[in-house]
Amino acid sequence: MNTKSPFAPPARKARGYKKVKVLSLVLLALCWAYWRCPSSPSQSPIAWSPCREDASFLCGYLEVPTDYKDPSAGTSKLALTKYPATCPESENLGIIITNYGGPGVPGRDASFGEAPNIRKLVGNRHDIISFDQRGLGHSLPKVNCFGTAANYQRFKANTVFETTFSVPEDPFSPEGRAVLVEQQKEALALEDAQGALCGSTMGAEALGYMSTTTTIYDMEEISRVLVGEDALINFYGGSYGTVVGAYLGNMLPHKAGKIYIDGVAPGDIWSNEHYESQALLRLLLTDSEKTYQLFLTECFNAGSTLCPLRIQEDKSAQDIELRIDNFVSKLQAQPMRVANVTSPGYLTSGGVLSTMFLVLQMPGTWARLTDMLASAINHGDGTELRKFVTRAPGDPAPPDPEGYVETGQGELLRLAISCGDAPPYRADEKWPTAEDIVDDILISLKTYPRFGATVHLMEQHGGCQFWPGTGVGPKRFTGPFNKTLATPTLIMANTHDPITPYAAAKYMHNTMGNSSRLVLQGTIGHSYLAPMTDCGAEIIRQYFAEGVIPEKPETFCPREVDNFFVDQEKQEAVHFKLLNQVMGGQ
Numbered sequence: 050m051n052t053k054s055p056f057a058p059p060a061r062k063a064r065g066y067k068k069v070k071v072l073s074l075v076l077l078a079l080c081w082a083y084w085r086c087p088s089s090p091s092q093s094p095i096a097w098s099p100c101r102e103d104a105s106f107l108c109g110y111l112e113v114p115t116d117y118k119d120p121s122a123g124t125s126k127l128a129l130t131k132y133p134a135t136c137p138e139s140e141n142l143g144i145i146i147t148n149y150g151g152p153g154v155p156g157r158d159a160s161f162g163e164a165p166n167i168r169k170l171v172g173n174r175h176d177i178i179s180f181d182q183r184g185l186g187h188s189l190p191k192v193n194c195f196g197t198a199a200n201y202q203r204f205k206a207n208t209v210f211e212t213t214f215s216v217p218e219d220p221f222s223p224e225g226r227a228v229l230v231e232q233q234k235e236a237l238a239l240e241d242a243q244g245a246l247c248g249s250t251m252g253a254e255a256l257g258y259m260s261t262t263t264t265i266y267d268m269e270e271i272s273r274v275l276v277g278e279d280a281l282i283n284f285y286g287g288s289y290g291t292v293v294g295a296y297l298g299n300m301l302p303h304k305a306g307k308i309y310i311d312g313v314a315p316g317d318i319w320s321n322e323h324y325e326s327q328a329l330l331r332l333l334l335t336d337s338e339k340t341y342q343l344f345l346t347e348c349f350n351a352g353s354t355l356c357p358l359r360i361q362e363d364k365s366a367q368d369i370e371l372r373i374d375n376f377v378s379k380l381q382a383q384p385m386r387v388a389n390v391t392s393p394g395y396l397t398s399g400g401v402l403s404t405m406f407l408v409l410q411m412p413g414t415w416a417r418l419t420d421m422l423a424s425a426i427n428h429g430d431g432t433e434l435r436k437f438v439t440r441a442p443g444d445p446a447p448p449d450p451e452g453y454v455e456t457g458q459g460e461l462l463r464l465a466i467s468c469g470d471a472p473p474y475r476a477d478e479k480w481p482t483a484e485d486i487v488d489d490i491l492i493s494l495k496t497y498p499r500f501g502a503t504v505h506l507m508e509q510h511g512g513c514q515f516w517p518g519t520g521v522g523p524k525r526f527t528g529p530f531n532k533t534l535a536t537p538t539l540i541m542a543n544t545h546d547p548i549t550p551y552a553a554a555k556y557m558h559n560t561m562g563n564s565s566r567l568v569l570q571g572t573i574g575h576s577y578l579a580p581m582t583d584c585g586a587e588i589i590r591q592y593f594a595e596g597v598i599p600e601k602p603e604t605f606c607p608r609e610v611d612n613f614f615v616d617q618e619k620q621e622a623v624h625f626k627l628l629n630q631v632m633g634g635q
């Protein structure tokens with residue numbers, strides 16, 4: 050980000066907590082005086098206490114009905130964090146509930162890195178509330194089909210779940226298609242196996258309550274408990290969080306407050322199309338190639354110190370592109386050995402392409418990931434890259450004082466939610482065969498030869514026909530997504546987002562009509578992982594802090610930085626951690 054940022058100075062740590070505690074005591078005293086408080090802090094259903102990880106946050110749990118319509122279903126437990134407003138109490142504007150995407154990014158843990166960024170955008174007058182969706186992180190029940198992270202790692206090792214598709218030279222020839230069909234058959238068998246396993250270890254009923262629909266009811270409950278029955282719900286969501294935002298506004302239009310969503314996946318396609326048709330992915334990949342081309346140009350212009358993928362002799366970005374293409378083709382013909390005890394095995398073309406696709410999403414990781422790619426591509430050492438592709442566990446985490454164990458199956462939470470949201474196949478509907486699926490992938494490959502087959506397995510999402518939770522549990526929300534909202538939703542898109550393009554944001558904006566405003570900003574990366582323009586930041590600040598709705602339906606914020614390789618390091622650690630969480634690593 051550049052230096053003339055309008056961002057508020059960062060709040061001092063721990064101050065917010067002290068203030069809350071003091072205020073609680075005052076409130077308690079007043080309660081005794083008047084005997085009229087609805088609930089004293091000690092009766093509050095959430096017992097907040099400073100988080101172990103960062104004492105400027107408060108952590109707590111909220112027990113919620115497992116089924117809001119059926120008390121006999123028992124209760125579930127949500128893990129929450131609160132990043133308290135630092136303004137005087139009289140200026141407090143309430144809460145903003147967040148969702149950081151995936152599905153599968155644990156809100157509690159992600160908030161320690163991201164909530165301070167959100168405060169810089171929205172100002173210091175809201176409490177920022179983050180939570181783990183059911184099935185995830187510190188919430189209960191938790192998706193744990195395999196017992197341990199290591200078991201799940203073993204299940205995926207060297208399969209298409211890990212390597213993703215390797216695309217033959219000519220995928221449209223009968224031989225090429227057969228190579229893809231073979232891999233898709235393996236994927237179907239893996240989906241079938243893990244589905245059956247999750248059915249026996251978790252049970253369909255528990256999984257059936259994991260969905261975006263349930264998440265909205267949980268958010269309503271959080272708002273009810275923290276603010277009040279009729280409070281409007283403010284929301285900040287990125288990536289899959291835009292699906293949550295769309296559901297929120299359209300399931301509870303009367304409670305829709307300020308809803309800001311960044312990096313759109315359209316809710317109606319999400320909830321009404323079988324993933325196997327590739328309809329959603331084809332829309333989402335719209336800017337993938339354009340983003341890759343800009344990445345190469347930025348790399349060339351940044352020079353080999355900042356972007357080790359570039360070598361001195363390169364005359365243009367095309368030289369870098371050619372070298373990577375040749376490397377991928379060589380791996381396609383013959384996977385490369387990695388003879389290093391830290392990650393022994395081999396590297397495939399699919400592994401390189403899916404890493405490349407991740408790189409495009411997060412400029413904050415460019416320093417680290419381009420170095421790793423350059424080691425493999427320019428110097429023939431695939432050790433680090435293979436470590437990354439296999440998400441080889443790092444140092445074991447120190448024991449958690451609360452006994453919490455990371456099960457490393459966040460990818461299956463993605464499946465739990467997306468299958469909870471997806472249309473079940475009807476009894477008379479034929480499940481797609483490997484051939485059917487590959488034929489749809491080939492359509493994607495016609496338009497997107499480089500990444501058209503990459504995301505399909507890199508983000509586990511399909512295979513809901515095998516998932517025990519599909520079609521189980523509360524009635525899933527399927528739209529319509531065009532409800533009239535008192536406060537228009539603020540939609541953000543980036544000009545170069547490889548997986549949630551402007552086209553998807555525009556699609557949603559068209560669906561919502563006057564109930565949304567669209568901002569397109571000139572930046573590269575996925576959703577909130579891209580560096581924000583000052584222009585976009587100011588629109589968000591005004592929306593949350595001053596209630597200003599952009600007058601025009603669409604606003605364009607042009608690019609503000611010279612080169613995206615420069616000055617991204619500060620975001621690296623935060624986003625690298627996030628990446629590991631969402632990709633199921635440790």
Ligand SMILES: *[C@@H]1O[C@H](CO)[C@@H](O)[C@H](O)[C@H]1NC(C)=O
Nearest residue numbers: 388389390391392432433436
């Ligand atoms: C294995 O890889 C590490 C870096 O990951 C490197 O330091 C070490 O020298 C490599 N060992 C061999 C035998 O190549």
Ligand SMILES: *[C@@H]1O[C@H](CO)[C@@H](O)[C@H](O)[C@H]1NC(C)=O
Nearest residue numbers: 528529530531532533560562
């Ligand atoms: C909202 O969408 C539904 C379903 O797509 C459609 O039938 C209805 O006419 C739309 N309403 C408005 C006001 O556009």
Ligand SMILES: *[C@@H]1O[C@H](CO)[C@@H](O)[C@H](O)[C@H]1NC(C)=O
Nearest residue numbers: 535536537562563564598600
């Ligand atoms: C759209 O919304 C704006 C403010 O939110 C309002 O001033 C305007 O009249 C609306 N236009 C239509 C066509 O509803």
